Amino acid sequence: QSVWGYDSDNGPERWHENYPMAKGDKQSPIEINSKDVRHDSSLAPWHASYDPGAAKTILNNGRTCRVVFDDSFDRSVLRGGPLTGAYRLRQLHLHWGSSDDHGSEHVIDGVKYAAELHMVHWNPKHGNFAGALKQPDGVAVVGIFLKVGKTPKPEMKRILEEIDNIKTKGKEAPFQHFDPSILFPKSRDYWTYHGSFTTPPCEECITWILLREPIEVSPDQMAKLRSLSKNGENEAMNPLVDNWRPPQPVKGRVVRASFK
Numbered sequence: 001q002s003v004w005g006y007d008s009d010n011g012p013e014r015w016h017e018n019y020p021m022a023k024g025d026k027q028s029p030i031e032i033n034s035k036d037v038r039h040d041s042s043l044a045p046w047h048a049s050y051d052p053g054a055a056k057t058i059l060n061n062g063r064t065c066r067v068v069f070d071d072s073f074d075r076s077v078l079r080g081g082p083l084t085g086a087y088r089l090r091q092l093h094l095h096w097g098s099s100d101d102h103g104s105e106h107v108i109d110g111v112k113y114a115a116e117l118h119m120v121h122w123n124p125k126h127g128n129f130a131g132a133l134k135q136p137d138g139v140a141v142v143g144i145f146l147k148v149g150k151t152p153k154p155e156m157k158r159i160l161e162e163i164d165n166i167k168t169k170g171k172e173a174p175f176q177h178f179d180p181s182i183l184f185p186k187s188r189d190y191w192t193y194h195g196s197f198t199t200p201p202c203e204e205c206i207t208w209i210l211l212r213e214p215i216e217v218s219p220d221q222m223a224k225l226r227s228l229s230k231n232g233e234n235e236a237m238n239p240l241v242d243n244w245r246p247p248q249p250v251k252g253r254v255v256r257a258s259f260k
């Protein structure tokens with residue numbers, strides 16, 4: 001069974017063969033065009049209250065670099081914005097390109113960012129993550145765009161320093177005392193719409209909250225991400241890059257903005 005990936009023989013164009021939801025009408029990512037966005041003054045601000053002690057490990061699963069958090073109780077939660085109730089932070093991960101001019105999954109007015117960071121939260125009213133995947137209000141993902149610049153955010157350093165310990169697929173390292181809210185940009189402005197996981201099985205259970213202001217990373221921080229391998233330690237190095245799904249059909253969905 002050909003496991004899904006981002007190569008020509010198992011990439012986004014073929015995911016629907018094993019994961020039919022990939023052809024649904026609420027798929028993510030999407031291209032956001034400001035002219036089609038509707039400012040919604042009733043949208044509340046969002047709030048994250050994360051416990052740095054909830055961070056557990058960082059791992060390379062051959063498709064992304066992921067930081068995992070303890071989500072066994074309401075320890076690190078996201079509230080407000082378009083959400084009802086508190087959603088528990090489960091993991092964060094990234095998508096990036098082979099060069100700085102692309103790599104993000106969502107595209108804003110034609111702009112592709114070098115990378116996109118996803119903070120994944122789930123709604124505990126559905127019992128557990130697996131249950132939440134089956135609900136339209138099951139999951140909330142905060143998306144932060146990364147652009148390459150000269151004043152990199154020092155907080156990204158922490159994640160990228162760990163990269164040396166998880167170079168190959170399957171490698172995991174302890175990653176503790178980390179509060180991911182330090183990665184948030186100054187502005188709280190966001191777009192929100194209903195969509196799906198951007199990886200198989202592509203369930204349509206996600207309330208997306210995309211932050212308007214990108215954060216900056218340095219060229220060598222991007223090079224660090226690109227030094228991860230898709231393969232295991234006893235296999236040939238195969239750079240883990242271009243792990244992004246292209247924009248999917250909007251199909252009449254409305255993207256709302258918290259800002260004018």
Ligand SMILES: COc1ccc2c(ccc[n+]2C(=O)c2ccc(S(N)(=O)=O)cc2)c1
Nearest residue numbers: 118120133141196197198199200201202203
């Ligand atoms: C059974 O084990 C799993 C484990 C993880 C699963 C998953 C099903 C869907 C998404 N996930 C994810 O964790 C996941 C995948 C994609 C995204 S994304 N890129 O933020 O849409 C977020 C979260 C099943």
Ligand SMILES: [Zn+2]
Nearest residue numbers: 093095118198
């Ligand atoms: Zn993602």
